[in-house]
Amino acid sequence: MAELRVDHALERSVTVSAGDVPLCTYVYRPDTVRLESPKPYLHPIRTLAGDLVSLFRPHDHVWHKGIAWSLPYVGEHNFWGGPTYVHGRSYVQRPNNGSAVHRAFRTLAGNVLAHHLDWIAEGGTTVLTEERRLTFAVLDDVSWVLTFATSLTNVSGEALAFGSPTTKGRENAGYGGLFWRGPRSFTGGTIQSPTARGGDELRGERAAWFAFRGRHDGNDHRSTVLMVDDPANPHHPPQWFARSEEFACLNPAPFFSEELDLPDGGTVGFRYAVVIAAGDPDAETLAEQGRSALRTAATP
Numbered sequence: 001m002a003e004l005r006v007d008h009a010l011e012r013s014v015t016v017s018a019g020d021v022p023l024c025t026y027v028y029r030p031d032t033v034r035l036e037s038p039k040p041y042l043h044p045i046r047t048l049a050g051d052l053v054s055l056f057r058p059h060d061h062v063w064h065k066g067i068a069w070s071l072p073y074v075g076e077h078n079f080w081g082g083p084t085y086v087h088g089r090s091y092v093q094r095p096n097n098g099s100a101v102h103r104a105f106r107t108l109a110g111n112v113l114a115h116h117l118d119w120i121a122e123g124g125t126t127v128l129t130e131e132r133r134l135t136f137a138v139l140d141d142v143s144w145v146l147t148f149a150t151s152l153t154n155v156s157g158e159a160l161a162f163g164s165p166t167t168k169g170r171e172n173a174g175y176g177g178l179f180w181r182g183p184r185s186f187t188g189g190t191i192q193s194p195t196a197r198g199g200d201e202l203r204g205e206r207a208a209w210f211a212f213r214g215r216h217d218g219n220d221h222r223s224t225v226l227m228v229d230d231p232a233n234p235h236h237p238p239q240w241f242a243r244s245e246e247f248a249c250l251n252p253a254p255f256f257s258e259e260l261d262l263p264d265g266g267t268v269g270f271r272y273a274v275v276i277a278a279g280d281p282d283a284e285t286l287a288e289q290g291r292s293a294l295r296t297a298a299t300p
Contacts, residue, residue: 001138002048004111014113016136021050023144023276024066026134028102028115032065034122035093037081039100040132041065047223048144049278051216055181060247064181067274069100069150072176073163073255074128077121080176087169097122100130111136114300119152127156131300139289143277147297148178151269154262163259172204174256175241178272180225182248186214191242191250192283199244204256206237209287212250213280222280227252228290230271234260269299 002019009015013027024045032038036057043066045054054066063070063081072080077098083091098121107114112135119128135147154160166174182189191202192211202210211226229238229252239256243249252272254260262268273290 001141004136004138008108014108018048018138018144021046021048023048023136024146026113034097034099035082036063037070037079037097037099039068039070039079040102040117041068042146043067045276047276047278048138048142049221051219051221051223051278052183053223053225053276055183058181058247064179067178067180069148070176070179071162072165073161073168074119075156075158075160077127079119085165085168085170085173095122098127106131125156127160129153129155133298133300135293135297137293139275142279142281143275143286143289145290145293146274146276147271147293148274149269149271149297149300151267151300152262153267154264156264158264160262161259162255162262164253164255166257167255167259174204174239174253175251176255177251177253177270178227179251180227180249180274182212182214182225183216185217186212186248187244187246189214189244189248191244193240200242202240203242204239206239208237209290210240210242210250210252211283211286212242212244212248214248221278224277224280224283224286225250226275226277226283226286226290228273228275228287228294230294233270234268271299
């Protein structure tokens with residue numbers, strides 16, 4: 001298996017490669033406009049075969065950026081991007097687009113990147129502080145894994161409710177959390193849960209993991225993206241926000257239909273494994289690889 005190499009573009013991003021294949025770039029200090037709720041993201045993301053499995057600023061939702069930890073409702077704040085859903089009025093642009101700002105690295109060595117972030121309201125006050133850790137590993141000749149762990153502390157001075165458009169009244173729109181947006185050619189691809197294969201009808205199902213299988217333009221290669229929710233996460237197993245018909249996305253959504261209340265001074269943590277595989281390998285094997293990565297990766 002190819003060894004991992006890390007290249008750091010100072011004050012901008014970190015790129016992780018396996019051999020001569022750049023697997024992903026983590027942009028920790030983006031130049032995102034305020035309307036899109038600036039935050040770190042992973043893009044481009046590639047398989048070990050070099051095929052691109054992420055999309056950046058699609059015209060339909062310009063705040064979608066590869067893989068990002070994105071939260072549409074943190075109290076009154078929008079850390080997702082774009083307008084805010086208001087029941088009875090649909091989506092309304094409000095002055096509430098916050099940003100997640102990199103402050104300092106804790107670790108940047110080998111296959112581990114850990115850093116401290118502040119979550120800043122549009123008005124400039126700090127709402128949350130975060131310790132985040134990303135771990136990267138090559139699993140075999142066709143797959144690699146990202147382990148994403150976050151610990152959020154409420155420093156706003158009041159209790160905060162984490163929610164989704166569904167908790168605010170929009171049916172089956174429970175997005176929020178670790179969100180992956182796939183390439184255009186994955187539209188119409190296959191969504192897979194531990195019990196079923198299909199499409200948008202699987203949205204809202206509870207499961208420990210979901211996968212998405214798609215095909216690439218140009219070379220007709222197949223790739224698989226699988227996300228695993230840590231059993232210790234709040235509201236495990238989560239409901240999943242997953243789409244295939246209009247565009248490809250996966251999102252283990254911890255606040256899909258139930259808000260999470262975090263008191264002032266309280267801390268909450270989440271951990272996920274994201275397995276990126278070339279081809280169409282067995283999903284349960286990939287899920288076990290993801291679970292193993294969660295067991296061995298450290299928390300923030």
